[in-house]
Amino acid sequence: MRRIAVLSVSALLVLVAPPLYLLLDLAVVGRLGGHELAALGVGTLVLATISTQLTFLSYGTTARSARLFGAGDRVGAVREGVQATWVALGVGVVLIILAYPLAPVAMGALVGSGEDGAAEVVDEATRWLRIAMFGVPLILASMAGNGWMRGVQETRRPVLFVLCGLSFGAVGVVGLVHGLGWFPRLGLTGSAVANVVGQSITGALFVGRLVGESRRGDTPLPLRPDWSIIAAQLLMARDLILRSLSFQVCFVSATAVAARFGIAAVAAHQVAVQVWDFLSLLLDSVAIAAQALVGAALGAGATGVAVTVARRVTVVAVAIAVAVAVVFAVGAGMIPGVFTHDAEVRDAMAVPWWFLVGMLPIAAVVFALDGVLLGAGDVVFLRKATMFSALCGFLPLIWLSLVFGWGLAGIWSGLVALMVLRLVLVVGRVLGGRWQRVGADAVT
Incomplete structure (x- = not known):
């Protein structure tokens, strides 16, 4: 029961931190006006949809890593994390490439054109999404990192990594949106920049932990892609995505x-x-x-x-x-x-x-x-x-x-x-x- 409680509390903290950050982001941006708030709403909806569809990076990796960890093969469990991180970074880069041409189309479909100010909301949301998408590769790397670290039942660091990144993001969104202190006033763009900074810090911490783990022991774990493992992960991903x-x-x-x-x-x-x-x-x-x-x-x-x-x-x-x-x-x-x-x-x-x-x-x-x-x-x-x-x-x-x-x-x-x-x-x-x-x- 103790292990269930420890793992559950760790997972819950990681799960609830992003929604709490989003509430802060909405509260800060909401003071700019209704158009900016609407733009942030549809922009974050797209990011949330992407994250929801790519949860295989955490859930699938947990299942595969936990098996190997239970069999006494911690190196193999970490190897799953390495390959899942390659998948995360690759998918993230593809999404960045697609975001620039498709962002206006996606925002237009979500906002519509029947209301006054719709065009302004579409433009603001498009600009926000194009910036925020640069954080996606490391958002996905964080999901992969959570996956393999849960698999080896490491509970403390994932929480610290997520809270660290979101704390920097929270300070950034408060400062950059309204230009408080020495921060420049960027408006809604400041929200997107803070999002990228916070998510990038979290992702970098997970990647750093993965690199450090790969160097444990007498024989360092190779960090290059292993296409056989990646193929097996993508096969599981198909079922989880559907x-x-x-x-x-x-x-x-x-x-x-x-x-x-x-x-x-x-x-x-x-x-x-x-x-x-x-x-x-x-x-x-x-x-x-x-x-x-x-x-x-x-x-x-x-x-x-x-x-x-x-x-x-x-x-x-x-x-x-x-x-x-x-x-x-x-x-x-x-x-x-x-x-x-x-x-x-x-x-x-x-x-x-x-x-x-x-x-x-x-x-x-x-x-x-x-x-x-x-x-x-x-x-x-x-x-x-x-x-x-x-x-x-x-x-x-x-x-x-x-x-x-x-x-x-x-x-x-x-x-x-x-x-x-x-x-x-x-x-x-x-x-x-x-x-x-x-x-x-x-x-x-």
Whole structure:
């Protein structure tokens, strides 16, 4: 239980630090005006989407590194980190090259052209994104660094690296946006520059740690690309990206349908989704602990330990979810008021709020066992299970909700159906035992 707690807390701190930095960035830029705030919003949306789709750099690397670490091959575990970092830097460079010509197109599609000032928002967002994209290679390198360091169960340094980079970024955004002290006043551009500086510092610390780790022992670990390992990592990446895309399709569809039911409905839905996103970070931290511990156990051939970890992380996740659900149930009449003073929106929030409360214990089991199966490298199954749940559970209910006017109740019924189907599938998989493949090379 202690290792689960240590790994979970470390992962949670790393997961929540970027959203907290974004809140500061929004607060600082918001004082410039509505156009700048809107531009920052759509720019950060693009960066967040990129990060979401490339989580294989952390999750996939954790699974592969943990296997090798558990088998006693720390050098091999670090080698996975080296190759994942090459993938991160390569993908990051490609994204920078694509950003310059495609940024105006992407911003135009997100902002539209029907509102007054839309052209100005597009121009500001394009300029912000073109600068911020220069930090992407090291953002992705940080994800790879988190992956291999979780795999070898190193918990302290990742937190320090992330907090160090974001601290410099926070000072930069406060100073550069408004020109405080000896900083020049750059406006929205200052936000992008601070973002690049902060993310680059974090990424450089992870890369530096990787280089230092590679020089341990009598025989230094080569830092050149190993195409066989990279190919295996990209194969796992395919399944993780498709799994992630399935989630994106579900939540984008939910927002699109909610918008058809009026402003109050879409506002209430978005608040509930934001609360869900925060709670998912809490549950995801437990899942990350499961990835590292299960991967290490199976790498060592200790299937009994892996099963014990699966059981314990599930208990921990459910306990957390039930505690949060109780708080949210008791505070159902008060907590929504923290997000809005609009009576109509608060009334509309009552529907998704109770769905969210009821869904939390189910989600806890799903997140915990997802982490177990990710740690086991069972990503092909996870991809198929997620896509099946989306196609057969969520999407039919979401579109029926639109056709028959079921409103937010129909939308959130679809989200519950998605979660219940995933619950049935992952529980069946874990109980069936087919994920218990031992050895350092058993990752699919």
